Structure formats: structure tokens, C-alpha cells
Amino acid sequence: MACPSQTMWCFSLQRRSLHSSSCLMKKLKGKTPAEQRWLQRQLKDPYVKASHAQNFRCRSAFKLLEIDDKFRLLQPGCSVVDCGAAPGAWSQVAVQRVNSAGTAEGDAVLPHGTVVGIDLLNIPPLDGAHFLSSHDVTDPVTHTKLLELLPNGQAHVILSDMAPNASGFREMDHEKLITMCLSLIDLAEKILQPGGSLVCKYWDGILAHKLQKKLSSVFSSVQTLKPNASRKDSAERYFLARMYRKPVKG
Numbered sequence: 001m002a003c004p005s006q007t008m009w010c011f012s013l014q015r016r017s018l019h020s021s022s023c024l025m026k027k028l029k030g031k032t033p034a035e036q037r038w039l040q041r042q043l044k045d046p047y048v049k050a051s052h053a054q055n056f057r058c059r060s061a062f063k064l065l066e067i068d069d070k071f072r073l074l075q076p077g078c079s080v081v082d083c084g085a086a087p088g089a090w091s092q093v094a095v096q097r098v099n100s101a102g103t104a105e106g107d108a109v110l111p112h113g114t115v116v117g118i119d120l121l122n123i124p125p126l127d128g129a130h131f132l133s134s135h136d137v138t139d140p141v142t143h144t145k146l147l148e149l150l151p152n153g154q155a156h157v158i159l160s161d162m163a164p165n166a167s168g169f170r171e172m173d174h175e176k177l178i179t180m181c182l183s184l185i186d187l188a189e190k191i192l193q194p195g196g197s198l199v200c201k202y203w204d205g206i207l208a209h210k211l212q213k214k215l216s217s218v219f220s221s222v223q224t225l226k227p228n229a230s231r232k233d234s235a236e237r238y239f240l241a242r243m244y245r246k247p248v249k250g
């Protein structure tokens with residue numbers, strides 16, 4: 001499940017040094033037992049430490065880095081849509097990899113890509129990314145804005161680390177997230193170029209096969225990923241769908 005803080009607490013954590021034990025005690029004071037457990041886990045987590053060291057806004061950056069190191073989806077010059085982008089760690093990775101800020105080594109020859117991030121929440125600004133804060137990925141108004149922001153209205157890659165606020169009812173949360181992922185197939189039809197890729201997070205459960213089947217009907221390759229940075233005890237998984245085939249309208 002998503003971290004209970006969702007994103008903004010996670011982001012504010014990046015800004016503070018929590019390493020001394022006195023600081024830890026202060027942080028734990030007044031927190032509920034669940035919050036204390038979460039905070040203590042965060043402080044022990046090597047990916048949280050690495051995200052501080054590398055200035056990523058959240059540990060989730062390492063999930064995308066791992067996926068992209070293996071599958072090389074984010075090439076310089078690519079256009080990327082990051083769905084559920086707040087606080088912006090995946091967008092940070094995408095900006096670096098597609099060179100949308102023009103800072104990659106060998107910049108003189110490397111093409112500049114585009115990164116557009118969308119979230120219901122506010123996404124703090126980031127060089128090289130255009131953010132649609134307070135926007136719903138499933139809303140057609142958002143789709144219209146995306147078409148205007150993307151070069152030729154086309155994306156090479158759609159990323160989704162979207163997650164609804166967890167209700168605590170596993171089946172219900174699973175269903176909600178699957179519905180959100182299914183909506184990405186409609187978005188793909190509008191903006192994903194043929195041959196493009198989609199990475200989407202889901203929580204495992206009985207409807208995962210339905211999503212996989214839908215993805216397989218429009219992508220030539222669909223596989224399930226569980227990056228090392230994804231906590232072992234979470235139901236979180238990712239589908240990587242590649243080689244998009246735009247449906248022919250009849």
C-alpha cells in the first residue's frame with residue numbers, strides 16, 4: 001500500500017535531518033503508534049537514505065531508476081507523461097533521463113525531451129518538467145491540456161505511480177487502483193504514439209488479470225515487475241506494457 005503520509009509528508013521529510021536519536025525522539029513524540037512505526041521504518045530504509053543523498057524527493061525514484069536501467073524506456077528526446085507525479089521523484093528521474101532540462105552530459109548532441117507531470121496534489125516546481133497540479137488524470141480536461149503540452153500531442157512513455165488514498169480495505173483499494181489503471185488505456189489512445197510504452201503501478205488482487213488482459217489487447221508485450229525498491233511486504237506491482245498498437249477505429 002502507499003505510504004500513509006501519501007506524498008507531502010514524505011517530501012517534507014527530505015528537507016529535515018532526522019538522523020540523531022534526540023531528533024528521532026522529538027519526531028516520535030505525539031505520533032500515533034502507526035505513525036511511529038512508519039517513521040522508524042523510513043529512518044532505517046536504505047532507499048530513504050539514498051534519496052536524501054541524491055536529492056530525490058521520495059524513495060520511489062529508485063523504483064523507476066531500476067525499471068529504466070533494465071528496460072531503457074526513457075531515452076534523451078523522449079516525451080513522458082508522469083501520472084500521479086507528486087511530490088515529483090519519478091519526474092526528477094524522467095527529466096534526467098530524457099534530458100528535458102538540457103543538463104545531460106554531451107548536451108550539445110543529445111536531444112531535449114519533454115516531461116509533463118499530473119497530480120491531484122500540488123507538485124513543487126522542477127526544472128525541465130511541466131506540472132499540472134490539481135488535475136485529475138482521468139478527467140478529459142486534463143487530456144486536452146496534455147495534447148497541447150506534448151510535442152505533436154504525442155508521448156513516447158506514460159508512467160503511472162498513481163495510487164488512491166488507501167481506505168484500509170484491501171479489496172476496495174485494489175479495485176479502485178485497477179479502475180484508475182484501466183483509464184490509462186483511454187489516455188494512451190489519445191496521446192501514446194505507436195510503439196510507445198506504459199508503466200503502471202497496481203496493487204495485486206483478483207482484478208489484476210483483467211488489467212493485464214486489457215493491456216495485452218493493445219500492447220505487444222506486457223510483463224509484471226516488482227522492483228527491489230518496492231517493499232517486499234506490499235502488494236505493489238507494476239505492469240510494463242511495451243510496443244503500443246493504436247486500435248484502428250472502425
Ligand SMILES: C[S@@+](CC[C@H](N)C(=O)[O-])C[C@H]1O[C@@H](n2cnc3c(N)ncnc32)[C@H](O)[C@@H]1O
Binds near residue numbers: 006118120
Ligand atoms: C505514490 S504517489 C506518487 C509518487 C511519485 N511517483 C513520486 O515519485 O514522487 C501517488 C500519487 O497519485 C496521486 N493521484 C491519485 N489519484 C490521482 C488522479 N486521479 N489523478 C492524478 N493524481 C492522482 C496522488 O495524489 C499521489 O500524489
